[in-house]
Amino acid sequence: MYSRRSHLCRAGASRAVGLLSTAAIVALSGCGSNPAPTTATPVATRSVEVIEVQPGSEREATQLIGRVEPGQEVTLYFEVPGVVADVFVEEGSDVKPGDPIARLVLDDYELAFSRAKAEFSAAKAEWELMRAGTRKEDIDLARADHERAKARNAYWAAEYDRVKKLAESRAISDSEFQQVGRERDAAVQEELMAKAGLDRAIAGFRKEEIANAAAKLEASRQAAILAERQLQKATLKAPFKGRVERRLADPGAYVNVFPMGGVPIVHVVNLESVDAVISVPELMLDRFAAGNEIEIVSAVNAKLRGAGRVIHVGQVADRASGTYAVRVRLPNPDGRFSGGMIVVANSRAPASRDSIRVPVTAIRRAYGQSPYVLLVAPDSKIVERPVELGPITANDVEIINGLTGGELLVVRGQHLVVAGDRVQYQSFNKVPIAQKPGTPP
Numbered sequence: 098m099y100s101r102r103s104h105l106c107r108a109g110a111s112r113a114v115g116l117l118s119t120a121a122i123v124a125l126s127g128c129g130s131n132p133a134p135t136t137a138t139p140v141a142t143r144s145v146e147v148i149e150v151q152p153g154s155e156r157e158a159t160q161l162i163g164r165v166e167p168g169q170e171v172t173l174y175f176e177v178p179g180v181v182a183d184v185f186v187e188e189g190s191d192v193k194p195g196d197p198i199a200r201l202v203l204d205d206y207e208l209a210f211s212r213a214k215a216e217f218s219a220a221k222a223e224w225e226l227m228r229a230g231t232r233k234e235d236i237d238l239a240r241a242d243h244e245r246a247k248a249r250n251a252y253w254a255a256e257y258d259r260v261k262k263l264a265e266s267r268a269i270s271d272s273e274f275q276q277v278g279r280e281r282d283a284a285v286q287e288e289l290m291a292k293a294g295l296d297r298a299i300a301g302f303r304k305e306e307i308a309n310a311a312a313k314l315e316a317s318r319q320a321a322i323l324a325e326r327q328l329q330k331a332t333l334k335a336p337f338k339g340r341v342e343r344r345l346a347d348p349g350a351y352v353n354v355f356p357m358g359g360v361p362i363v364h365v366v367n368l369e370s371v372d373a374v375i376s377v378p379e380l381m382l383d384r385f386a387a388g389n390e391i392e393i394v395s396a397v398n399a400k401l402r403g404a405g406r407v408i409h410v411g412q413v414a415d416r417a418s419g420t421y422a423v424r425v426r427l428p429n430p431d432g433r434f435s436g437g438m439i440v441v442a443n444s445r446a447p448a449s450r451d452s453i454r455v456p457v458t459a460i461r462r463a464y465g466q467s468p469y470v471l472l473v474a475p476d477s478k479i480v481e482r483p484v485e486l487g488p489i490t491a492n493d494v495e496i497i498n499g500l501t502g503g504e505l506l507v508v509r510g511q512h513l514v515v516a517g518d519r520v521q522y523q524s525f526n527k528v529p530i531a532q533k534p535g536t537p538p
Contacts, residue, residue, distance in 0.1 A: 163375035
């Protein structure tokens with residue numbers, strides 16, 4: 098810390114300013130001269146402004162830069178291909194969950210869904226028929242068919258025996274006998290088939306047949322569900338409450354799901370709560386632990402501020418900066434914070450510590466050299482003091498090494514003096530260094 102108490106004083110003895118006069122009268126025989134007196138040129142004394150460096154104990158405040166991100170944001174794509182029929186929103190439109198955003202031409206998807214439903218109904222009817230078993234009417238019909246086949250078989254068996262005797266006595270030709278034999282054989286097969294049909298009607302469908310019908314039913318059900326989902330996906334809906342930030346497609350555009358995930362339709366954001374993503378050095382991570390409350394202030398308008406809590410601390414440092422991304426969630430019901438806004442996160446150390454802070458403008462740094470400051474020594478001469486710098490807070494910088502307190506630090510006019518110059522000094526009076534033309538100091 099430093100004190101700005103006034104201590105206007107004269108810095109010791111100034112460089113001697115005097116008038117030296119010398120008169121020498123030399124009388125020489127035949128010649129003589131009277132030399133002119135000489136006067137020494139005065140040496141100008143520079144004026145600077147100083148502060149007295151004083152260490153202080155305080156909770157160190159830190160300001161880190163970050164950027165605001167929407168609490169929710171998404172770019173919406175169709176999950177199925179097709180031609181855009183309608184886009185129902187414009188940029189700036191407010192949407193609620195489930196509100197339609199855009200729709201494809203539905204003809205093909207509606208037809209596919211109708212066909213899938215019909216196939217499901219047919220498979221279901223077949224399965225239910227098998228599961229119910231054979232009706233009594235069908236069993237009676239199968240029994241009647243069997244009795245008819247038995248009678249026909251008996252007829253042709255008797256006819257065959259009769260014709261056989263005639264053939265043996267040569268009363269009929271061999272071809273007539275063979276024809277009766279074929280009729281008898283056909284009647285035997287017909288009776289066997291009728292008997293099998295009757296047995297099957299009485300026993301009903303086998304377990305394997307019923308299981309096969311059930312599998313076909315399930316496959317058709319899933320096909321109908323997929324067809325319905327494809328139809329639903331042809332209408333794009335808002336996933337959450339928010340506002341359309343960008344509209345990226347118009348009716349008539351063909352969209353596909355390949356390559357690169359398809360064609361974006363709209364970008365929706367929700368700013369009712371926002372996240373300030375802060376880049377935090379490893380040394381300060383303890384101040385940004387999850388759950389800690391952090392003040393967030395606009396980098397442009399200091400009146401625009403809010404309080405939030407740390408919800409996430411990155412586990413991998415950025416390769417370029419070596420900082421960790423810390424996400425601070427803060428409510429934003431009035432929309433004061435917008436996406437992409439640059440903000441400052443204010444945080445204080447959990448415990449107080451001794452520190453020395455000086456104005457940033459007091460730090461000098463020559464090309465290729467370490468930083469240093471200019472001090473006024475007790476003999477009113479300027480001396481250089483190398484310093485090690487710490488974090489910068491607002492207009493001050495912490496001095497880690499180089500100052501102990503009590504030194505007179507030059508904060509204005511340091512560009513006019515160098516080490517070894519004798520100066521006169523006064524306390525820093527906060528008058529701006531640069532003035533507009535015609536503006537009194």
